Amino acid sequence: MKHFVPLNFARQLVLLAWVFAISSAFAQSDPLPSWNDGSAKQAIVAFVQATTDRASPNFVPPGARIATFDQDGTLWVEHPMYSQVMYCLDRVPAVVKAKPELANVEPFKTVMSGNREAMAKLTKEDLFKILAATLTGMSVDQFQTETTAWLDKAKDPRWKQPYTQLTYLPMQEVLQFLRANGYKTYIVTGGGQDFVRVYSEQTYGIPPEQVVGTAGGTKYGYDKDGRPFLTKEPRLLLNDDNAGKVEGIHLMIGRRPYAAFGNSTGDREMLEYTKAGDGARLAMLVLHDDAQREYTYGPANGLPESKVGTFTQALYDEAQNKGWIVISMKNDWKRIFAFEP
């Protein structure tokens, strides 16, 4: 092609036209259309500009562009109960069917009674017993099959939507905006790693290997035909919450994020660690202050501690003092869900 001058010239023209088309498209289209104009939206756009513009003193090379997102309460609805806990409760009948001796043992007895008031009073210890019984002991493939089947039919009681539809549209836009700018997006969740990995790709465009979560050990073995498989064991490898989130980031990613998003004290250390890096770093917290369109809960709203996502007043004050940005669902988000207008 070296000697075909007209084509070379044409190619230059085409390239030039493309460059113009792309940059004007970027300038004209709003990458965060579900966000109201305000300091939160501006902070996101400014962060992306500062870290991706080669002329910027805070330019970050593409390989190092890591952004981490808590899931429950940050990317999707967590109130009144984590979806994964709903899954575990729904699995109890099958577990009791397989092991009938559990029917008269607490906390399984209470769950089997279907008495919602009694279930709401289950302690953390009770819940751990239910989690262990419903999330371990099966092969990883079997777990994936069971979870997929549940997600296909389970619906949230308020919106009557599958749980995977209850993701926040503004946060989906942030995920896409960051990825379009060379960021690798990770979920860093206190929830079960295997659970979230089942739907992360389809729901968030985040592949399984970019989900860091609470993880148990697995055991290698063989089925009757000599085929190898992994069994999920009730042995905790990583408690991916609070400081454990930073440990999980080191274990699974090995680099400090440039941006981190959360909504509770369980995300505190992840945000602190992210902001402690040099250059431009972004730390954001979603505040659930929209009782009408979603929920209002937690001490930062002057309400009692909730069973999910505790956003304390101390965390709110720390955010103010340290330049972590609080996202008000009520004021910053134009739309909350894709299924609503």
Next chain:
Amino acid sequence: MKHFVPLNFARQLVLLAWVFAISSAFAQSDPLPSWNDGSAKQAIVAFVQATTDRASPNFVPPGARIATFDQDGTLWVEHPMYSQVMYCLDRVPAVVKAKPELANVEPFKTVMSGNREAMAKLTKEDLFKILAATLTGMSVDQFQTETTAWLDKAKDPRWKQPYTQLTYLPMQEVLQFLRANGYKTYIVTGGGQDFVRVYSEQTYGIPPEQVVGTAGGTKYGYDKDGRPFLTKEPRLLLNDDNAGKVEGIHLMIGRRPYAAFGNSTGDREMLEYTKAGDGARLAMLVLHDDAQREYTYGPANGLPESKVGTFTQALYDEAQNKGWIVISMKNDWKRIFAFEP
């Protein structure tokens, strides 16, 4: 641009020319020039074709294209001793300087003596003590600084080259060939995850988050200025060897690889698990049978067990029976190192 017909036409021409240029470049150039023609090379090329051709019954969508590589003895030289063990031995004087009471305690006393014969007799238990003392107790940043400094100056005793130059050129070509065909390449090593991550990107083009290795816990804390940091703890999270490699793959990747490469019994389960998946799967073992250009060692060569990378006769037989392909360094590799002609 919609109405600028000549430019649209020119663009079509340019695209067409590119498509031709790219496909003919692919057809003409050998992606594995350091490999001799033979069944090993053919197997790699056939696997890539079978899994990336959309018309193939074994087509694999890009996101699922995962390939895992053992490191020591598979991607670089491991004989006569793992580089990481060399690092640990070299770190002992600094550790003893910081804690003088260790000078008269075994195994540190033997290492400080510099007596190579005595050092060669150190037991596995001795080695674990040395690993714990030299790989934990510091911050992850400090560890990275120390490792980088060591890698910059340490040289292999035989070739007088930095360790990172002792990678196998044919395997580098496999990494690149797979990546060029949409595969995500991972290192899955019995070596320390933090250690390998320091140089994996520069040495293999594999980013830190795609290195799965033996990993310890970390502890979150604060320095005197209140800045958070992680300390490496002597608490084993993942023993990434044998069945632990499959556990590591599930923990860090969450999907079954389509191709796996190893060189010892420590890689057996990873290869077995990979091959047990459906469709086209590739499992390969590097056999160190080239005493002249590299080393010959291990029972599969009729030699006694070595301190590194045991390739037993049983593993060799299993490979023959199960369609795992043994790569003969002597016969399959035209060149071994990039620094040699």
